[in-house]
Amino acid sequence: MLFVTLTLLTLLPYVTCKPPHIIFIVADDLGWNDVGWHNDAMYTPNLDKLASNGVILNSSYVQPVCSPSRNCFMTGYYPFHTGLQHSAIIPEQAAYLPSNFTTLPQKLKELGYVTHMVGKWHLGFCNWKFTPTYRGFDSFMGYYNGAEDYYEHTIVGGYDFRFNTTVFHPSKGEYSAHTIASRAIDVINAVDPDAQPMYLYLPFQSVHEPLEVPESFERIYANISTKSRRTYCGMISALDEAVGNITSALRSRGFMNNALLVFTTDNGGPSYTAANNLPLRGAKTTLWEGGTKGVAFVYSDTLLKKTKYTNTEMMHAVDWFPTLLTLAGGKPDAGMDGVNQWATVSNGAPSARTEFVYNIDEIDKNAAIRVGQYKLIEGSPGAFNGWTPLPPMLETVVNEMFPPYQLFDIDADPTEHFDIADQHPDVVKRLQDRINFHRTTAVPANYPLPDPASNPKHFGGNWSPGWC
The missing domain is CATH 3.30.1120.10 (Arylsulfatase, C-terminal domain)
Structure with a gap:
């Protein structure tokens, strides 16, 4: 009897283990030198605390611009295998993440996850089948394009903000980072952390141009004489506050008892506007390290075996798909470009890769x-x-x-x-x-000429699917 009891106790943690909640946060255009753990002039206390108590990923690579990196996160494939290798999708283009690629939220739904997205899509919207709620998300609040006004949600003469598939207008005058955080907290409050695992994808608008931020955040950097840099830094602190509010909600609701939080930028900072990547060379849009070596960390109360250090092992954006899918109990498809890096990020094991393609x-x-x-x-x-x-x-x-x-x-x-x-x-x-x-394995870039059929005037002034 004693032997049986001990055996059951030994096995019990594995029997009762539940798939973890996954919170995947993407900052937009965040520079290497624009966070507190790289630059003590930056005021990012919430991000700093998570990073310093988790694992700072010092060799985590992304693509030079927005759409290609989001492609990597969603599919686990290099952009030159999906046709999204050239630049970012512009509003008038019938460019998109091909529908024959299964996305991470689609895979997670097969494993019983509830999946929610809040923020920037930027993977194509000319047809409904290319939009978030058709690509695996139970809900979506955010915008389809790559940039827009932080308050008015407009870009190139059209309005771009949705709740699921419906045009949605947040509270007038509300700043984008606050809108995204508020919706994320609503999702957190609506999901029972003990009933179903959650995948919450939070690709923030911050800190992509246009450079806009409430004055209270800009005042934090009153010692900076250059207006553009002062505003940009304020945008980072607004993002930091939003992340702090979201993690507080996760903790108060009990999610952090079994959750992994990933934070990454989508590309290096655009130093030609106001970001900074020192000591790295280059900027967003380039193949230099300043365009492709991304600020990133992971944090968990319970899932990481080794914490409070800087991990220098090689990792690429395509690796998040198989890493998170494996952690959730799934199995990545054979032939995927990404590799499972859970041993690396959780306990500091050598990287599962020795090579990657920028x-x-x-x-x-x-x-x-x-x-x-x-x-x-x-x-x-x-x-x-x-x-x-x-x-x-x-x-x-x-x-x-x-x-x-x-x-x-x-x-x-x-x-x-x-x-x-x-x-x-x-x-x-x-x-x-x-x-x-x-x-020899690359597919041609899908980068067509602008299509007049995309014009928002055909859709009541809104950027909308339905023209390809």
């Missing part, structure tokens, strides 16, 4: 790959190629000439000061071969 873009005629310590860039990395200081000195477009290939040792030279291609032709050749191998 991007392959046949329109811009550039590409980049990382293999071990080495990074190879093919063609021009982009238009913003320096180490932008903090304002008032903002970077301008510099059309530099680059050799066909540049090689950097990212372990020894993380800020990409020294091109060592001439010293290591064998490494250049090996990485060229890897890029060419991946290029």
Whole structure:
């Protein structure tokens, strides 16, 4: 009898273990040097507390711009495998995440999850089948496009805000970060944490341009003389407050007893407006580390075995899909670009990958790959190629000439000061071969010309599906 009792007690934690709640927060256009744990001039106390008590991911890579990164989060596939490798989707384009790719929320729903999204979609909307509630979300409140006014929710002459599929107008004069946080808290209050696991996807509008923020947040940075930088920093603090309110609601409702919170940016900061990526080189839209090495962390009260440290293991945006799906009890499809990194983020094990592709873009005629310590860039990395200081000195477009290939040792030279291609032709050749191998698997970029059928005047002044 004693043996049976001990056996049952040993097995009990595995028998009663429930799939965890997953909260996936995406900041938009957040620079490497724009959070408190990298820059003590930033006021981000809520994010700092979560990051310092969780695991700071110091080598977590994303795509150079918005839509491609969101593609990675949703599918686990590189954008050059889905057709979203070139730039971000603009409002008038019939571009989209192809419907033959199963999204993470669709997979999680199969496992019994309730799935909710609040914020920015930016994966296509020309047909209803490409919109959030048709791609696995039980509810959606937010907008389809890549940017809009934080108060009026307008972009390029049209209104863009929805509750599920219905045009929705939040309270007049309410700031976007507050709108998103308020809806997230409503979802949290409506879900029973003990009855069903929840996937809550929160891709904030913050801190993408236009640069707008309530004055109370801008005043935090009164010592900054440059208006654009002062406003941008205030937007970050507004985002921080929103995250703090959401995590407080999660804790008060009991979700944090069994939850994983992921925080990541979608790309590097646009230093050409007001962000900063020091000491990294480059900016949003570029293949430099400043455009692709993303601020990120994970936090949990109960699920992480090793915490309060900085993890330097290699991870890519495509890895979140298989990592979270496996954590939820599912099994990723064979052939997916992403790999399960739960052992890495939960207990510091070596990364499950030694290679990733930054991007392959046949329109811009550039590409980049990382293999071990080495990074190879093919063609021009982009238009913003320096180490932008903090304002008032903002970077301008510099059309530099680059050799066909540049090689950097990212372990020894993380800020990409020294091109060592001439010293290591064998490494250049090996990485060229890897890029060419991946290029054979790429699909053409879906980046069509603007379609007049998209014009909001056809839909009562709203950006709306129904034109492709």
